[in-house]
Amino acid sequence: MRIVTLALAVAMLAAPVLAQQAAAPPTSLVREGVTEKLTDHVWAIPDGSASLVPNVGIVVGSKAVLVIDTGLGARNAQTVLKEVAKVGAGKPIYLVTTHVHPEHDLGAHAFPADSKLIRSKDQDVDIAASGMNLANVFASRSELNKELLQGATYRKGDISFDKDYSLDLGGVTAKIIAVGPNHTLGDTVVFVDGVLFSGDDAMRPQPSVMAQGATLTHWLATLDKLDALKPTHVVPSHGPRGDASIIAGYRTYFKKIQERVGALKKAGKTQDDVVEAVTDEMVTQYPDRARLGGAIRAAYAEAK
Ligand SMILES: [Zn+2]
Numbered sequence: 001m002r003i004v005t006l007a008l009a010v011a012m013l014a015a016p017v018l019a020q021q022a023a024a025p026p027t028s029l030v031r032e033g034v035t036e037k038l039t040d041h042v043w044a045i046p047d048g049s050a051s052l053v054p055n056v057g058i059v060v061g062s063k064a065v066l067v068i069d070t071g072l073g074a075r076n077a078q079t080v081l082k083e084v085a086k087v088g089a090g091k092p093i094y095l096v097t098t099h100v101h102p103e104h105d106l107g108a109h110a111f112p113a114d115s116k117l118i119r120s121k122d123q124d125v126d127i128a129a130s131g132m133n134l135a136n137v138f139a140s141r142s143e144l145n146k147e148l149l150q151g152a153t154y155r156k157g158d159i160s161f162d163k164d165y166s167l168d169l170g171g172v173t174a175k176i177i178a179v180g181p182n183h184t185l186g187d188t189v190v191f192v193d194g195v196l197f198s199g200d201d202a203m204r205p206q207p208s209v210m211a212q213g214a215t216l217t218h219w220l221a222t223l224d225k226l227d228a229l230k231p232t233h234v235v236p237s238h239g240p241r242g243d244a245s246i247i248a249g250y251r252t253y254f255k256k257i258q259e260r261v262g263a264l265k266k267a268g269k270t271q272d273d274v275v276e277a278v279t280d281e282m283v284t285q286y287p288d289r290a291r292l293g294g295a296i297r298a299a300y301a302e303a304k
Pocket of ligand 1: 101200
């Protein structure tokens with residue numbers, strides 16, 4: 001009797017966990033029918049924190065629509081376009097990407113031919129430097145990714161900008177700003193109607209310092225710039241949305257790393273020693289060791 005009761009109790013405990021797992025959004029696929037309205041002009045398709053899925057932005061003015069990020073490959077772009085049709089049917093489409101990594105940018109080729117892709121010059125540099133390297137890595141990870149990336153190529157921009165670009169959509173203007181090198185050289189953020197699409201430059205998950213020559217000093221200056229916009233909503237390119245506290249979280253993380261790395265370097269420690277020591281200090285709170293290591297190495301290189 002006791003055993004049966006125990007088994008039942010275990011089953012009851014396990015049930016919600018299983019239900020949660022079943023409801024977890026799929027990897028690599030932008031979801032249909034979950035688009036949420038944030039302001040009079042701004043919608044977002046949440047990623048549900050699924051890997052290789054971006055949070056997609058849709059901004060609707062009286063004259064035109066701006067889409068922020070495409071999803072991985074043509075199939076995801078089609079899903080995004082279905083959602084766009086629900087909130088901005090028939091309007092000319094502009095497209096911008098937060099950076100050129102595949103799940104953000106490699107659906108652009110599947111957007112309508114008359115849509116206009118807005119690219120920073122830095123994104124052109126990233127594409128020229130890395131091409132399909134990361135796409136090939138993603139494609140090798142699963143059959144689905146391989147299928148999604150079939151025929152994908154980087155689309156050439158229709159509108160090119162250097163540092164920033166203002167786009168009047170009719171009754172609402174999007175400010176598009178190049179902020180790299182941080183996660184990539186071509187990091188791009190969009191501020192519109194109080195909503196900041198912050199790319200990988202401010203998220204809840206730990207930052208991935210990947211750009212050639214990226215420094216924490218530059219990333220911290222970027223965070224100051226983002227804060228100065230005084231966003232009411234922050235929609236990062238991955239993970240939960242929130243407010244400006246998302247920006248503050250990155251500042252805390254980078255400042256702590258800068259301070260600890262600076263002190264240890266001054267004390268004569270090697271880079272390897274510093275990576276090990278600071279990772280040990282911070283890994284309980286910030287569990288992604290690879291991302292910690294990347295940030296610590298960048299901080300070590302720039303520390304006096
Ligand atoms: Zn990325």
